[in-house]
Amino acid sequence: MPIKVKDTAPNFTLPAQNGSTISLQDFRGKNVVLYFYPKDDTPGCTAESCAFRDQYEVFKSAGAEVVGVSSDSIESHQQFAAKYNLPFTLLTDKGDQVRKLYGATAAFGLFPGRVTYVIDQQGVVQYVFNSMFNFKGHVEEALKTLQQIAK
Numbered sequence: 001m002p003i004k005v006k007d008t009a010p011n012f013t014l015p016a017q018n019g020s021t022i023s024l025q026d027f028r029g030k031n032v033v034l035y036f037y038p039k040d041d042t043p044g045c046t047a048e049s050c051a052f053r054d055q056y057e058v059f060k061s062a063g064a065e066v067v068g069v070s071s072d073s074i075e076s077h078q079q080f081a082a083k084y085n086l087p088f089t090l091l092t093d094k095g096d097q098v099r100k101l102y103g104a105t106a107a108f109g110l111f112p113g114r115v116t117y118v119i120d121q122q123g124v125v126q127y128v129f130n131s132m133f134n135f136k137g138h139v140e141e142a143l144k145t146l147q148q149i150a151k
Contacts (some may be wrong), residue, residue, distance in 0.1 A: 002103025005128060009034070009119045012098045014069070014091040017077035022067070022091060028123060031064035031149060033142045035116040036104040040072040040080035040090075048114065048135040049086055055139050056087050062146040063121075069093050071112065104130075114138070118145040 003009065009032075013023040024032065035052070037045045052059075052066050059066050066088040072080070077090040093099055096112065104115035116138040118127040127145040131137055 002105075003101075003117065003125055003128065005125055007125050009117065009123050009125050010101050011123075012101065014093055014098060015074055016092075017074055017081050017090045019074070022089060024119075024123070027065050027067075027119075029121050031062065031121055031146055032119040033059060033064055033066045033116060033146075034069065034102075034119060035066070035114075035138055035142075036069045036093075036099055036102065036112070037114055038112040039070060040076045041083070044114070044133070044135055045070070046084065048138055049080070050084055051136045051139040052088065053084065053086050055143060058143060059146070062143070062150060064118075064142075064146050065089075067091060069098060071096055071099070116142055118142050118149075120149055 011024045013021055016022045037048055039045055068090045071093050074092050081090055104113045114132050116129045117125050120126050126149055129138055129141045
């Protein structure tokens with residue numbers, strides 16, 4: 001069953017592109033924008049990740065951390081982050097266990113889904129945005145949600 005608004009975000013631990021291991025609980029006390037995307041260095045995923053990059057300082061000033069997740073290797077994430085100067089963490093979800101845990105499953109039954117979760121400081125999901133093709137919408141909706149949380 002997919003994770004919905006008001007659900008507690010399930011904890012997980014995955015390897016990051018810098019070689020460290022990251023758990024969702026490491027971000028307790030911060031808002032988290034957790035976005036699942038299909039594949040490094042593809043046109044849609046590049047557009048989405050660069051949109052998050054371009055608004056990264058706005059996210060940081062809203063007290064949020066941005067975290068991207070795909071099944072790509074650590075090496076692929078390192079190259080992707082370096083090529084596009086991505087300032088946030090990319091996590092490797094080999095076997096799509098965390099994707100399945102969150103219910104961010106395949107779009108059209110073929111491609112890994114593109115789903116963004118806004119998780120508040122207490123670990124509660126405040127917003128879920130699921131759109132395969134509205135790349136910038138993931139960023140815009142996450143920012144709107146963070147502004148509402150701050151009120």
